[in-house]
Amino acid sequence: xxxxxxxPRHKVTEMGQEVTMRCQPILGHNTVFWYRQTMMQGLELLxxxxxxxxxxxxxxxxxxxxxxMPDATLATxxxxxxxxxxxxxxxxxxxLTQGAAGYTFGSGTRLTVV
Amino acid sequence: AQSVTQLGSHVSxxxxxxxxxxxxxxxxxPPYLFWYVQYPNQGLQLLLKYxxxxxxxxxxxxxxxxxxxxxTSFHLTKPSAHMSDAAEYFCAVSDGVNNDMRFGAGTRLTVKx
Numbered sequence: 001x002x003x004x005x006x007x008p009r010h011k012v013t014e015m016g017q018e019v020t021m022r023c024q025p026i027l028g029h030n031t032v033f034w035y036r037q038t039m040m041q042g043l044e045l046l047x048x049x050x051x052x053x054x055x056x057x058x059x060x061x062x063x064x065x066x067x068x069m070p071d072a073t074l075a076t077x078x079x080x081x082x083x084x085x086x087x088x089x090x091x092x093x094x095x096l097t098q099g100a101a102g103y104t105f106g107s108g109t110r111l112t113v114v
Numbered sequence: 115a116q117s118v119t120q121l122g123s124h125v126s127x128x129x130x131x132x133x134x135x136x137x138x139x140x141x142x143x144p145p146y147l148f149w150y151v152q153y154p155n156q157g158l159q160l161l162l163k164y165x166x167x168x169x170x171x172x173x174x175x176x177x178x179x180x181x182x183x184x185x186t187s188f189h190l191t192k193p194s195a196h197m198s199d200a201a202e203y204f205c206a207v208s209d210g211v212n213n214d215m216r217f218g219a220g221t222r223l224t225v226k227x
Contacts, residue, residue, distance in 0.1 A: 004157075033214070033215065035217075042217065042218075042219045042220055043204065043217040043220070045214055045215070045216065045217075048214055055214075056214055091157055091158070093158075093215075101163070102148050102160040102163045103160075103215060104160070105150075105157035105158040105159070106157055107156060107157045108156075108157050
């Protein structure tokens with residue numbers, strides 16, 4: 001089965017450090033999403049891309065977060081500097097334009113900032 | 115902008131009983147609607163989707179959902195709960211234009227023996 005691959009699966013870092021999370025979408029999928037999941041806020045849409053171009057990143061704190069797609073096989077989410085409140089599970093999902101088929105999620109990166 | 119509301123953050127049923135998880139949506143255009151399931155420490159898995167074809171949609175693991183436009187609802191049901199159904203369930207909506215998918219707060223399903 002085709003799958004969305006996220007690395008690392010777990011990350012523990014100290015406050016103030018830079019964190020980079022990576023996502024390899026399913027080959028051929030042209031839409032990529034980043035979500036953040038916490039107990040308090042549930043699933044929040046941070047940003048999404050279509051054909052590598054950012055379409056919406058209004059859910060992302062711009063001062064410290066950045067999302068990019070250097071090429072069609074890699075999406076990155078960076079936090080600099082990280083803060084304890086960034087601790088969460090970050091999910092990447094990919095799919096096709098129109099979204100009628102739904103989107104496929106990766107297994108997530110569990111980030112802990114201490 | 116579209117949104118979904120899931121009624122009940124926790125639902126508990128006995129094994130073999132009917133499962134009913136409620137979802138109401140808000141969308142200014144005909145929506146695409148989805149149900150996802152999340153098992154502990156895993157990502158979300160698509161259960162089923164509605165994309166303007168049949169209003170009764172069948173998914174994996176014996177689940178189904180019915181799109182009711184008049185009630186703006188897309189409730190998830192399963193006739194007989196199994197212990198393995200215990201998980202978190204998310205309803206989601208996309209407008210098919212911007213395609214950003216918005217999720218409800220989730221419903222945790224517990225199945226008692």
